[in-house]
Amino acid sequence: MPERGLIERYRDRLNLEPDDPIVSLQEGTTPLIPSPHLSNRVGAEVFLKFEGANPTGSFKDRGMTVAVSRAKGRGVQAVICASTGNTAASCAAYAARAGLRGAVIVPEGKIAIGKLAQALIHGARVVALKGNFDDALRIVRELSQKHPIELVNSVNPYRIEGQKTGAFELIDELGKAPDALAIPVGNAGNVTAYWRGFQEMGASPILYGFQAAGAAPLVTGKPVEKPETIASAIRIGNPARWEEAMSAVTTSRGRIAAVTDAQIIDAYHYLASCVGVFCEPASAASVAGLLAHGLPTVEGDPKPETVVAVLTGHGLKDPDTALGKAPAVISCENDLSAVERAVFSD
Ligand code: AN7
Helix, strand or coil, rough: CCCHHHHHHHHCCCCCCCCCCCCCCCCCCCCCEEEEHHHHHCCCCEEEEEEHCCCCCCCCCHHHHHHHHHHHHHCEEEEECCCHHHHHHHHHHHHHHHEEEEEEEEEECCHHHHHHHHHCCEEEEEEEEEECCHHHHHHHHHHHHHHCCEECCCHHHHHHHHHHHHHHHHHHCCCCCCCEEEEEEEHHHHHHHHHHHHHHCCCCCEEEEEEHHHHHHHHHHHCCCCCCCCHHHHCCCCCCCHHHHHHHHCCCCCEEEEECCHHHHHHHHHHHHHCCCCCHHHHHHHHHHHHCCCCCCCCCCCCCCCCEECCCCHHHCCCCHHHHCCCCCCCCCCCCCHHEEEEECC
């Protein structure tokens, strides 16, 4: 078995108990894709860490394998999360794998259709809340206090433990840490996790975190009551890991900046059509940010030469956005010359 899950790869650097079982779907070891095209535009060597290649199609699996393994080790029977979609899909899959019950609370009508399909088919109880993600998170925090059910949002410390392995992989693969990391920020768990992973390896790359302009509390400095963005995964107004994320970004001499929905969709379309990589809109915020803001540094610091943009989730999660952006299908008669015209005409 050449490829193994990340607990087997990195167990000595994770804080699981010795007797915890391993609940794995062989997550991690995701592609690090060079992009000369994007590198030219950004003015540095840019690699894409394609987290859409994880078993449920997002980086959440890194945290979920560790959180669900620990939950199983503690003997709980059920797991719960609030989610903008990807955590729900991952939670549902790992609960199924572990033989636990799963419940997910999502903002009604606001999660991508692929994520909903995943959560349902894996057998989780899917609750559509008439409220937003921040409301859902508040409610599941209370529920997990009241009932013997494990909360597996990124407020769970084992989620962060698992997700820090993304940084380990980058260092393993590049031979050293990149000079900078560009990453979308929603609830601010992943940027916190990467920083922990880098710090444990003695590295301090510049962190560039990007939020959607309509859901950018870390940029404006105050919670957003009614967050809005086409990047539904990061439609979050009050990040749970606010202070830790800000402290990581500041210590790294980086910054959190906003990108508009138009910039996100442009980057999303560009990545698919010019780079060959199909990520979901929220993921494209990392590249949108690099294109919109460049590589700002604290005065006197060197310009980053090697940059990794984390593409957090797969484009197939959200076919509606892709179909809305792409050109129309060409309908055609069952006839050679008709097909010829359809294929070759301008
Ligand atoms: C594709 O699934 O919060 O800053 O409930 O799905 O660690 O929250 C998803 C977040 C970036 C932001 N990209 O990461 C959820 C959820 C994608 C995401 C983020 C999410 P954090």
